[in-house]
Amino acid sequence: MTEPTQDVVSAEIADRHRREQGSGAVHPRRDFAPYRSTALRHPTHELVRADPEEIELVSPAFGHSDVAAHESDLTVQHAGAPSGERIVVTGHVLDGEGRPVRNQLIEVWQANASGRYAHKRDQHPAPLDPNFTGVGRIITGDDGSYRLTTIKPGAYPWRNHRNAWRPAHIHFSFFGTAFTQRLITQMYFPGDPLFGLDPIFQSITDPAARARLVAEYDHGVSEPEWALGYRWDVVLTGPRATWTEPEDADDA
């Protein structure tokens, strides 16, 4: 079987976008064929609607006993400084009503500045950086805020099709106030020329929803003589136990 070209994959993406125009879908379709690995890994049955019970309406609790403060700085985990462009990424994690998701766990992982993961399965012939593992954790503040210091990751090739390249991204994992709000996603950088070509990014067929994965450059976050700043806010929605709370517990 010959490898499909970018043109073939791009045409498939365009076709799927046309068919789903106005669907209002937030999340990617699990059967998004331009991303080839979905073929045997998406369920073909409709999901069955479940009434969330108590366990699904709350979330595992994490705290500072789980995460050390320095884990939010990916540039200080080794003896030397990592190569690449130092950046700060900050923002808030909110629920669907705009309330902060407080004291919850965020996990991040990413490639180094050359586009290589410190992972045994990554065979991309770009240099590993002995001063960069690319893994971090943060506990959100009382206002749902987080702040991460890292290196801007590089783009990297993958084998979805011929000459396939992933836009630069940082993987993020979130816990909400209910387990049904659990989210793993990827944050991208503004203006990436690979956006239109990437079947993973384009698996979100609504352009407004896609844009919510792109951080904004924020000069107010940049630190003089030190780091460029990006802002990215995240919203986790889903059923939660609001209906069991008394009315005066809005900020509980």
Place this chain on the structure above:
Amino acid sequence: MPEQTPSQTVGPFFGHALPYVGGPEVRAPWQPDAIRLHGTVLDGAGSPVPDALLEVWGADESGLPSTERGSLHRDPLGFTGFGRAATSDDGAYTFSTVKPGPTRPGSAPYVVVTVFARGLLHHLLTRAYFADEADANATDPLLRRVEADRRGTLVAAVDGPRSYRLDLRLQGPGETVFLDYGTPR
């Protein structure tokens, strides 16, 4: 109202980031009340999925969710209810946890299971019920809603003393029933 942030796949390279020491041991296996919940994750061709990440979240034996912190650095005597395990090269996973109590009158006990994987753009949620709770399972509101010929995909079989087996099939014959809780699509 702020709008939901979309999901993206966990990708292939989470192995140095998300799994952690003690992740699969929600309840220390040497504890007398510990159970084993294990199985294999399979794709639509019936092949094992060696790069899936599973999470479990369950109530304690009295049916109450734990509010204990410390899932990442466990107290060996504690119970946070949350666990995480990457599948092995042959697609297998194993958790040690407790068998929860039912969280509602009329409901059967279950553990919530989340599946993340390369090729899976949005994670999947399901429940692991227990085959030795036949009476409770027969009246459980969710199990009753699922077509009879698919119900078994939600029920972990007893395969040894305090051991339960549940294979997760992402697609194809015997496809696991995955759940929608009314979250945005």
